Amino acid sequence: MRLEKCWFCSSTVYPGHGVQFVRNDAKIFRFCRSKCHKNFKMKRNPRKVKWTKAYRRLHGKDMTQDSTFEFERKRNRPERYDRNLTENTLKAIKKIDKVRATREAKYIERRMTGKKAKELREAQKELEQNISLVKAPALLKEDPSLTLPIKVKVSQKQPEVQLMEE
């Protein structure tokens, strides 16, 4: 029994699933489901299709280099059956999967840091520039509560909250 990788989305194909397409140049394409197969028939490039692993790896959304990937290399030589070896391998597979999952999650988290602060800054800037879309500039002069408060180090005021009052 062998767990293959889908050619299009790179997910694992378990036995009993999927279609295998053999081209005349003897290249075998394995697909996990008909979605991937149909995309292949449409001649779509998996590196350009957003939900595939190929795209995510190429565009730096997912971890590419890690020592946990080394364990999953394809081995063509069958190993002699050894009960201890099998037991240890099964335990190791579980552990490696867990480690890989945590590392991938951390990678994505690291990629997302700085997003919240950036969003906040962008919102502030937009408020400063485009307040005239919401309220006339003449009114703003009369009613100073609608403008952004001057940054005072003591109190942390959320400028968006002020806008919500109207």
Added chain:
Amino acid sequence: MAATFASKCSRVGRSLWGGLGNNLSGLLSASHETACNHFLSQQQRTFIQMRTVLKVVDNSGAKKVMCIQALKGKKGARLGDTIIASVKEAYPNGKVKKGKVVYGVVVRAAMQRGRCDGSEVKFDDNAVVLVDKQGQPIGTRVFGPVPHELRQKKHVKILSLAGHIA
């Protein structure tokens, strides 16, 4: 009935286009032209029946044969089955000549065939290896990939001649 006739027409016509399958050509001829460019590359995936033209992938001298009978199978032949065929196109100096009635073993079929592990295999085209009544191949070489379903059908000689086993 009209649909099968149209599909048969399209199948024969497709062979003249050198295997460029057009799934909907027969059906589209009567109806409106739709922009389904990506269907042009698909082979029609049904059984191999009377009037199916197959490619010959050994060096017996024939190039194209037309199936006249599928032995075993009410609906038609599939991957690994034997057929009776008539040689439609042949190389000038070969073991078989045009118009000869021969037996053949289907080694590649566009229609998917289920494997015992539950997955399915399909090839790019319909191809046949000419054999004699006993099942021994007439030619001495086989080109392209062949499936290992032939082993179960006891066509071991063809497997041994094959360059690549899918």
